[in-house]
Amino acid sequence: MKKVVMPLLLTAILCIIPYIGVQYAGLGYLFAVVIPCASLVILVAGFLVRLVIWLIRPVPFRIPTTCGQEKSLDWIKQDKLESPYHFWEAAARVMGEVLLFRSLFRNTKAELYAGPKLAYGSTKWLWLAGMTFHWSLLIIVIRHSKFFFSTVPPIADLLDNMDRFFDVTLPAFYMTDALVLAAISILVIRRLRDPKLRLISLPTDFFPLFLILAIALAGMSMRYVTKINVLPVHDQILTLMDYSFILSGEIGVLFYVHLFLVCVLAIYFPFSKLMHAGGIFLSPTRNLCNNSRAKRHSNPWNPDMKFKSYTEYENDYRDKMKKAGLPVEKE
Amino acid sequence: MSKYVPKLSELKQEFEKKKPALLKEDYSGREWWDLPVEFRDGNWCFPGKPEVLEDLGFPNPRKWAATDADWQLPDGWEKTIRDGLKSRLKRFRSFKLFLDTCVRCGACADKCHFFLGTGDPKNMPVLRAELIRSVYRNDFPLAEKILKGFSGSRKLTAEVIKEWHMYFNQCTECRRCSVFCPMGIDTAEITMMARELLNLIGVNNNWILAPVSNCNRTGNHLGIEPHTFVQNIESLVEDIEDLTGIKVNPTFNRKGAEILFITPSGDVFGDPGVYTMMGYLLLFHHIGLDYTISTYASEGGNFGMFTSNEMMKKLNAKMYHEAERLGVKWILGGECGHMWRVVHQYMDTMNGPAKFLEEPVSPITGTRFTNAAATKMVHIAEFTADLIHHNKLNLDPKRNDHLLTTFHDSCNVARGMGMFEEPRYVLRNVCNSFHEMAENTIREQTFCCGSGSGLNAEEFMDIRMRGGFPRASAVKQVREKHKVNSLVTICAIDRASLPTLMKYWNPGVSVYGLHELVGNALVMKGEKKRTEDLRENPMVGFEEEEE
Numbered sequence: 001m002k003k004v005v006m007p008l009l010l011t012a013i014l015c016i017i018p019y020i021g022v023q024y025a026g027l028g029y030l031f032a033v034v035i036p037c038a039s040l041v042i043l044v045a046g047f048l049v050r051l052v053i054w055l056i057r058p059v060p061f062r063i064p065t066t067c068g069q070e071k072s073l074d075w076i077k078q079d080k081l082e083s084p085y086h087f088w089e090a091a092a093r094v095m096g097e098v099l100l101f102r103s104l105f106r107n108t109k110a111e112l113y114a115g116p117k118l119a120y121g122s123t124k125w126l127w128l129a130g131m132t133f134h135w136s137l138l139i140i141v142i143r144h145s146k147f148f149f150s151t152v153p154p155i156a157d158l159l160d161n162m163d164r165f166f167d168v169t170l171p172a173f174y175m176t177d178a179l180v181l182a183a184i185s186i187l188v189i190r191r192l193r194d195p196k197l198r199l200i201s202l203p204t205d206f207f208p209l210f211l212i213l214a215i216a217l218a219g220m221s222m223r224y225v226t227k228i229n230v231l232p233v234h235d236q237i238l239t240l241m242d243y244s245f246i247l248s249g250e251i252g253v254l255f256y257v258h259l260f261l262v263c264v265l266a267i268y269f270p271f272s273k274l275m276h277a278g279g280i281f282l283s284p285t286r287n288l289c290n291n292s293r294a295k296r297h298s299n300p301w302n303p304d305m306k307f308k309s310y311t312e313y314e315n316d317y318r319d320k321m322k323k324a325g326l327p328v329e330k331e
Numbered sequence: 332m333s334k335y336v337p338k339l340s341e342l343k344q345e346f347e348k349k350k351p352a353l354l355k356e357d358y359s360g361r362e363w364w365d366l367p368v369e370f371r372d373g374n375w376c377f378p379g380k381p382e383v384l385e386d387l388g389f390p391n392p393r394k395w396a397a398t399d400a401d402w403q404l405p406d407g408w409e410k411t412i413r414d415g416l417k418s419r420l421k422r423f424r425s426f427k428l429f430l431d432t433c434v435r436c437g438a439c440a441d442k443c444h445f446f447l448g449t450g451d452p453k454n455m456p457v458l459r460a461e462l463i464r465s466v467y468r469n470d471f472p473l474a475e476k477i478l479k480g481f482s483g484s485r486k487l488t489a490e491v492i493k494e495w496h497m498y499f500n501q502c503t504e505c506r507r508c509s510v511f512c513p514m515g516i517d518t519a520e521i522t523m524m525a526r527e528l529l530n531l532i533g534v535n536n537n538w539i540l541a542p543v544s545n546c547n548r549t550g551n552h553l554g555i556e557p558h559t560f561v562q563n564i565e566s567l568v569e570d571i572e573d574l575t576g577i578k579v580n581p582t583f584n585r586k587g588a589e590i591l592f593i594t595p596s597g598d599v600f601g602d603p604g605v606y607t608m609m610g611y612l613l614l615f616h617h618i619g620l621d622y623t624i625s626t627y628a629s630e631g632g633n634f635g636m637f638t639s640n641e642m643m644k645k646l647n648a649k650m651y652h653e654a655e656r657l658g659v660k661w662i663l664g665g666e667c668g669h670m671w672r673v674v675h676q677y678m679d680t681m682n683g684p685a686k687f688l689e690e691p692v693s694p695i696t697g698t699r700f701t702n703a704a705a706t707k708m709v710h711i712a713e714f715t716a717d718l719i720h721h722n723k724l725n726l727d728p729k730r731n732d733h734l735l736t737t738f739h740d741s742c743n744v745a746r747g748m749g750m751f752e753e754p755r756y757v758l759r760n761v762c763n764s765f766h767e768m769a770e771n772t773i774r775e776q777t778f779c780c781g782s783g784s785g786l787n788a789e790e791f792m793d794i795r796m797r798g799g800f801p802r803a804s805a806v807k808q809v810r811e812k813h814k815v816n817s818l819v820t821i822c823a824i825d826r827a828s829l830p831t832l833m834k835y836w837n838p839g840v841s842v843y844g845l846h847e848l849v850g851n852a853l854v855m856k857g858e859k860k861r862t863e864d865l866r867e868n869p870m871v872g873f874e875e876e877e878e
Contacts, residue, residue, distance in 0.1 A: 050431075054431075057420075059424050060423060060640075060680070061677055061680055062680065063676055065517060066747065067775040069751050069752050070750055072700075072702045072713050072753065073713060073720070077752075082749075097513065097515070103512060103513050104436075106510065106776075111353075112346055112350040112351050112353060114350065116343055118800070120772075130436070195357070195358060195359065196437060197440075198358070198359070199358055199452050199455075199458070200437050200461075202435065202483040203482070204482045205434070273431075280432070284425045284515075285509050285515040285516075286515040293674075293704070293708070294701060294705055294706075296683055297680045302680070303641050303644065305648065307648040310627050314627075317558075321558065321626070323558060324557060326557055326558075326561065326584050327586070
């Protein structure tokens with residue numbers, strides 16, 4: 001399984017780099033200041049460039065995939081979400097995909113039985129793991145915003161408190177930590193177990209999963225195992241945001257590993273399939289209204305095509321047409 | 332049965348062996364790009380004949396076969412493909428986006444009828460797209476180039492072209508995978524681009540290009556010339572008179588008619604399409620519609636769609652051109668699948684705006700079809716549903732009591748238009764026995780007949796019967812449960828291909844167009860006593876009384 005080992009190895013190497021760099025080469029400044037700033041620039045600029053590359057391309061045809069009844073006769077009920085007619089209906093459809101993964105929720109599993117017969121069972125595992133994974137990551141990212149402000153934003157505080165609902169350990173255990181680990185496990189295991197997924201998967205499918213797993217594990221080790229002192233980290237980030245690049249205080253090496261992996265993820269993001277985060281908003285099968293018979297949709301490069309005109313047709317068949325009693329333009 | 336298809340028992344055994352798994356072999360330790368591409372009897376369509384290509388001005392006309400080792404690709408074909416790919420990536424946001432955003436989650440894998448029927452991994456929609464993506468990654472974005480080997484990229488070779496030809500002709504552009512894709516990736520879009528590219532180097536399918544050439548020349552796919560077209564409909568008029576005692580009176584190329592009626596030419600020439608045509612003619616006579624049929628715009632379907640967007644536009648242009656010449660108010664379209672994808676999603680964009688037409692209004696009920704305000708073309712199922720809703724038809728559904736029906740949603744009308752209720756409403760009003768197939772096989776999740784998008788060729792029978800298996804399996808279940816004997820559909824390709832599929836998998840099930848059942852049920856003013864349906868099959872409960 002070269003395509004699993006390769007990205008796993010790569011992730012391991014990426015973990016070791018900051019460890020050596022900070023512990024032995026004394027490159028703390030590079031790892032705490034230069035790389036994070038550079039990676040942030042690459043993430044933002046790269047993301048925007050990719051979006052622009054998509055956006056400058058025209059949408060020549062109106063091609064929504066209609067998954068529900070079109071708007072037609074008054075007495076037939078239109079499916080506003082699955083066959084949107086107005087802009088806000090299409091917007092709701094896209095948001096349903098972004099926030100709830102509605103299409104994935106439809107997922108079925110086909111199986112072959114004697115006869116032969118096909119049966120389709122509902123299968124929500126991928127949907128569940130995907131939702132858990134993405135939502136946990138979002139909450140974790142928002143939680144982290146407390147490191148970036150001298151006073152914690154209320155939303156981060158609220159999420160933080162909710163996330164620590166089961167306040168049984170010290171420091172309190174975050175639910176999202178457990179959930180994200182579980183979700184990543186399911187996502188990796190299904191790629192390994194299902195023979196179809198094994199064939200489909202590329203190293204680039206495993207790599208981001210391993211990378212995010214490593215980021216989560218490094219972060220969790222800091223919190224629950226080495227119980228890192230977060231104050232110097234907090235100070236460091238605040239100093240950075242003041243545009244003063246001075247290393248302050250003592251920070252554990254595990255933090256550098258965590259931070260470096262996040263930077264790698266940020267740099268990797270715009271060049272990889274992770275860009276689906278932006279692409280999902282633009283998908284023409286989902287974000288267009290199904291109203292192309294009522295409202296004209298223009299194609300900016302609509303080609304001129306010469307077609308066989310009626311006159312040419314009549315010229316070819318005039319005698320036969322007259323014999324068949326068909327009216328002709330020219331006798 | 333055709334020599335291009337295995338015996339049913341052999342195919343059943345193949346399925347029996349691998350159940351409940353879908354993949355046909357154990358692929359552990361192998362990568363998809365190492366799997367060989369094997370052309371054999373029944374899995375490839377004959378290529379376009381040189382004279383057809385010359386007629387269309389298409390590149391690289393020659394005699395060749397998919398089983399040849401050398402496909403005689405033109406000099407510099409690699410550049411042609413690369414440039415073609417680049418140009419399409421610039422012109423279609425959809426194409427670029429769909430190559431970029433796939434996360435290979437695998438939700439689409441078991442949604443494709445060709446995958447379900449063949450178990451061939453490259454028929455999983457995600458891998459079908461990867462066939463192009465792997466080349467795209469190799470040639471295009473810089474970062475992916477650095478990560479070569481990591482991102483699954485590969486060189487463009489003649490073997491890759493063979494693979495594209497194989498698998499982009501084992502996709503019927505049915506869009507079922509796009510329903511399930513969390514990114515909304517539509518393989519139909521990718522297949523359309525791939526077929527455009529392959530046509531640039533003369534890798535093609537005669538079953539698509541011959542109709543395209545015919546349609547360009549004579550106005551319809553079947554190449555029927557005007558006098559024959561008229562004769563054929565007139566013979567249907569005679570059949571109607573024999574059966575019902577009513578003489579319907581269609582007109583041709585008549586200027587000043589209110590409505591131009593356009594339907595696939597299969598309804599004029601093919602069995603069982605002709606019975607659907609008889610249904611339309613009876614309906615129009617029943618309501619006294621002021622309509623005409625054109626021998627020039629005599630094709631509803633559009634095989635240009637399976638060739639290139641330019642060709643689709645060229646063939647479609649005749650509809651508006653003829654409507655303008657005849658001075659009609661609007662256009663009524665017959666039952667067809669891909670025809671309606673073109674009319675609904677492409678026609679106005681390509682050949683509109685049709686300012687010379689009016690917003691369609693039903694002359695019988697006064698209903699305004701505001702949903703067709705721009706395109707000015709109404710689907711016959713919408714039109715008839717409106718008539719029935721306003722109680723304008725005298726229907727006796729008992730006349731279809733010999734038909735125990737189920738309804739097959741056609742891919743394009745379902746997922747490219749969203750028309751689900753209208754045909755069902757009509758069907759429920761013209762027959763008494765209607766049972767839906769399993770919910771995962773109808774409406775937006777409907778399965779293709781296995782022969783759509785120009786793959787209805789005799790020599791392609793093996794793949795067609797496999798691709799149609801999911802549909803056949805669903806029909807079989809309602810046949811066993813409800814004794815269904817009639818598969819009703821609103822697509823001309825379905826009417827042409829499903830009879831063969833049913834004969835193979837479910838003998839005893841016949842295929843009907845929706846308006847054939849309408850024609851059966853219509854009680855015409857002044858008709859003679861009806862004992863037979865439009866196919867001259869006896870109706871139950873209407874037998875001649877014993878003398």
